[in-house]
Amino acid sequence: MHKGKNKEGMKTLYAWGIALAIVAGVAPISSHAGEACPECDLIKVKFEKYGATATQVTRSDELGLYEIISGGNAYYTDENVRHLIFGHLLDPVARKDLTKARLDKLSASRLSSLPFNQAVVSGDKNAKKSIIVFTDPDCPYCRKLEPELAKLTGVKIYTFLFPLTQLHPRAMAHSQSIWCASDQVGMMREVMINNADPTPPASCKAPIASNIALGQRLGVTGTPTVFRMDGERWSGAATAEQMQAWLAE
Secondary structure (H helix, E strand, O other): OOOOOOOHHHHHHHHHHHHHHHHOOOOOOOOOOOEOOOOHHHHHHHHHOOOOOOOEEEEEOOOOEEEEEEOOEEEEEOOOOOOOEEOOOEEOOOOEEHHHHHHHHHHHHHHOOOOHHHOEEEEOOOOOEEEEEEEOOOOHHHHHHHHHHOOOOOEEEEEEEOOOOOOOOOHHHHHHHHHHOOOHHHHHHHHHOOOOOOOOOOOOOOOHHHHHHHHHHOOOOOOOEEEEOOOOEEEOOOOHHHHHHHHHO
């Protein structure tokens, strides 16, 4: 995956450091739901002066902090928004990643209302289980994942084309060719598995720009990124066996 699968060791140490720093000054953590507040709108305005967009601001009386969701990430701050804590908040007693659970829940609520008419649909179209894939047709890790996805059983796959044109100059043209093909799944596999290099028809309009904006709102920063419908995400390539096991969790 471009940007890679999570660097678990570094991120875990970093997150635990943040969590312990916070926990040292507050009461034991039992929940992290957050609640809306009258001053949350002002917190949002202060945060957005830094050039980012806040999609949600909530207050945790238990922690004495505000949680800001922006670009699929969580930030923690006080009422002044002068300093931001960026990282995962953990419960060291229960050994739970509270931020991850929170982000997964938010992702799940967004995933159910995605514009699925902008996705290439493959797999078992009558399956009860579904996954959402953001893919760049020229990304090496996406090309490694694609034939593995084709092996999945009992899974409906929604693929949102998400070309990273800074890295792959032909990715936009390939994405448009896939979308505009009469057989979208067949063309996607021709490009990603058989290394075809089609030219998109001039008359076809593809929702690629909308898909890119959609992925950015969900915090997609690299490809491939796969979502379960409960909001859990997988970043990077995987075998069909690994993916099937992950879906069974």
